[in-house]
Amino acid sequence: MKYFLLFIVCFAALYGYYVYTKTKDLLNPILTFSLPILLSVVVNLIFYDRGSYDISPRTYGVYLLGVAAFVCGCAVTIRPSSAKRVLQPVKLNYNSLVFNGYKLIAAIGTVFSIFYIFKGAASGVFGTNVIRNIRWYSLYVEQNSFIGKYSIVFIEIGFCIYAYKVCVLEHRDRKTKCWLLLFAIEYIVAIMTTMARTAILQFAVETAYFFMWGIQNKHRRRKRNSRFKIAILAAAALYAMQFLAIRTEKAFYLDDITGKTTNWLIPYLGKQFYIFDRFILPHAWVTRGINSFGFLGRVLQKLGILIPKYPIRIPGGQVASFITDPYTDFGAVGVIMVMLINGIVIGYIYRHAVKYSGWWLMFYSVCVYSCVISFYAFQFAMSSQLYFAVAALLLFVDGKLHLHVRDLSEWRKSQIKYLSYKSYQ
Incomplete structure (x- = not known):
C-alpha cells in the first residue's frame, strides 16, 4: 500500500x-x-x-x-x-476610506505587537535567549497581543494589495513600494509575536506567489533576475525557520522512533x-465535525451542538x-x-x-x-481565511463592487475577442 x-x-x-x-x-x-x-x-x-x-x-x-x-x-x-492565463491583469477597485481604516488598525496593532514582543523578551525565563523567551511567553503566559493578534488580517490585506500592485500590475512608483515595504515590516512584526515557523512559511508563500505571477509577463533576462530573487527569498525563509529552531532549542533532538539525534526538518x-x-x-468519528468546519465548528461546540465523544491525546509538538x-x-x-x-x-x-x-x-x-x-x-478551515474574505468584502461597501463586476465583464469581452483573433493567426 x-x-x-x-x-x-x-x-x-x-x-x-x-x-x-x-x-x-x-x-x-x-x-x-x-x-x-x-x-x-x-x-x-x-x-x-x-x-x-x-x-x-x-x-x-x-x-x-x-x-x-x-x-x-x-x-x-x-x-x-x-x-487560459489572464492576458492583462485587472486593477483592484476598493473603498479607499475603508482601506485607510485598515491601515490605521494595522498600525495600532503593530504598536501593540511591539510592546508584546518586549514584554515577552523581558520575561527572562530562559535568560538572554530573547527568541525563546518570546515563544514561551506567547504559549504559556499571554497568548495574544490584544488588537495585535487580530490586526494581522488587515496587515495581510494591505500587504497583498500592494504586492499585487507592485508585482502583477507593475506599479513601481516610490509611494507604492514604500507602502509594500511598510506592510511587509508589519507582517514580520506580527510573526515575531509567536515566533512560529509556519507563520514564516505563510508569509514566504504569499510573497513568492505574487513575484512568480509577475515573472510571467517579463522578458527572459528580467525573468532570470526575478527567479534569482525568489530563490533568495526561499533560502531566507528556510534560514529564518532554522534560526528560530536553533534559538528555541528545537533544531536537534533525540527522535523517539529512530533513537537518533535528528534535525527538526x-x-x-x-x-x-x-x-x-x-x-x-x-x-x-470522535470530534464530529468540530475540526473540519473550522470557525463554524467551534461555534457549534460552544453552543453544545457538536460535542466530542472524548479528548484525543497526541504528544505535544507532533505533526x-x-x-x-x-x-x-x-x-x-x-x-x-x-x-x-x-x-x-x-x-x-x-x-x-x-x-x-x-x-x-x-x-x-x-x-x-x-x-x-x-x-x-x-489548514483548509483556517479562521484567518474567513476573516480575510469578510474584511476584503467590506472594501466594497460603497458600491464599487458593482463597478468592479461591470468593468470585469467588459474586460472579459476584450480578452475573448483577443483570443479569438489569435486563434485565426
Missing part, C-alpha cells in the same frame, strides 16, 4: 505539472499540494517505516484517499485543458505517518498532516468528502484567479498556503 501511495502522489505531481504547462503557474493547488506530500512520503520511507515500527497499510490507505479526493476535486473545477516532513498510525487511527481532522471528525468517509469539497473550492478559486486575476488572485494567494502546509496539518 505504501508504494501504491507513492505512485499516486507521483501521478498527482505530474498532473500538477501538466496544469503548470497550461496556466504557467508553478504554485497551482495540485502541484503545491502534491510535491510537499511526495517529499513527506519519501522521508517517511527512508527514516520511519523501517526497523522496529511498521506503519499499517490502513494508514497509507486513508492518506491515499485524501490525496486522490483533493486532486479529483481540483481537476473538476480547474479544467486545465481550457484554463526530518520529523516535520516524515513523522506524521507514525503519529497518525499510533495516536489517530483508532479515533474515527499529523491534513487527514487528521477530517478523519477524527467523520472517519475515512470524512477524509474523502472533506478533501473533495476543499479541492473543488480551491480549484474554483484558482481557476478564477488564473482567468480573471484581481481579487480572485488575492484570495488564492492566501488559500495556497493551506495546500503547501498539508503535509504538516489540516
Whole structure:
C-alpha cells in the first residue's frame, strides 16, 4: 500500500505539472499540494517505516484517499485543458476610506505587537535567549497581543494589495513600494509575536506567489533576475525557520522512533505517518465535525451542538498532516468528502484567479498556503481565511463592487475577442 501511495502522489505531481504547462503557474493547488506530500512520503520511507515500527497499510490507505479526493476535486473545477492565463491583469477597485481604516488598525496593532514582543523578551525565563523567551511567553503566559493578534488580517490585506500592485500590475512608483515595504515590516512584526515557523512559511508563500505571477509577463533576462530573487527569498525563509529552531532549542533532538539525534526538518516532513498510525487511527468519528468546519465548528461546540465523544491525546509538538481532522471528525468517509469539497473550492478559486486575476488572485494567494502546509496539518478551515474574505468584502461597501463586476465583464469581452483573433493567426 505504501508504494501504491507513492505512485499516486507521483501521478498527482505530474498532473500538477501538466496544469503548470497550461496556466504557467508553478504554485497551482495540485502541484503545491502534491510535491510537499511526495517529499513527506519519501522521508517517511527512508527514516520511519523501517526497523522496529511498521506503519499499517490502513494508514497509507486513508492518506491515499485524501490525496486522490483533493486532486479529483481540483481537476473538476480547474479544467486545465481550457484554463487560459489572464492576458492583462485587472486593477483592484476598493473603498479607499475603508482601506485607510485598515491601515490605521494595522498600525495600532503593530504598536501593540511591539510592546508584546518586549514584554515577552523581558520575561527572562530562559535568560538572554530573547527568541525563546518570546515563544514561551506567547504559549504559556499571554497568548495574544490584544488588537495585535487580530490586526494581522488587515496587515495581510494591505500587504497583498500592494504586492499585487507592485508585482502583477507593475506599479513601481516610490509611494507604492514604500507602502509594500511598510506592510511587509508589519507582517514580520506580527510573526515575531509567536515566533512560529509556519507563520514564516505563510508569509514566504504569499510573497513568492505574487513575484512568480509577475515573472510571467517579463522578458527572459528580467525573468532570470526575478527567479534569482525568489530563490533568495526561499533560502531566507528556510534560514529564518532554522534560526528560530536553533534559538528555541528545537533544531536537534533525540527522535523517539529512530533513537537518533535528528534535525527538526526530518520529523516535520516524515513523522506524521507514525503519529497518525499510533495516536489517530483508532479515533474515527470522535470530534464530529468540530475540526473540519473550522470557525463554524467551534461555534457549534460552544453552543453544545457538536460535542466530542472524548479528548484525543497526541504528544505535544507532533505533526499529523491534513487527514487528521477530517478523519477524527467523520472517519475515512470524512477524509474523502472533506478533501473533495476543499479541492473543488480551491480549484474554483484558482481557476478564477488564473482567468480573471484581481481579487480572485488575492484570495488564492492566501488559500495556497493551506495546500503547501498539508503535509504538516489540516489548514483548509483556517479562521484567518474567513476573516480575510469578510474584511476584503467590506472594501466594497460603497458600491464599487458593482463597478468592479461591470468593468470585469467588459474586460472579459476584450480578452475573448483577443483570443479569438489569435486563434485565426
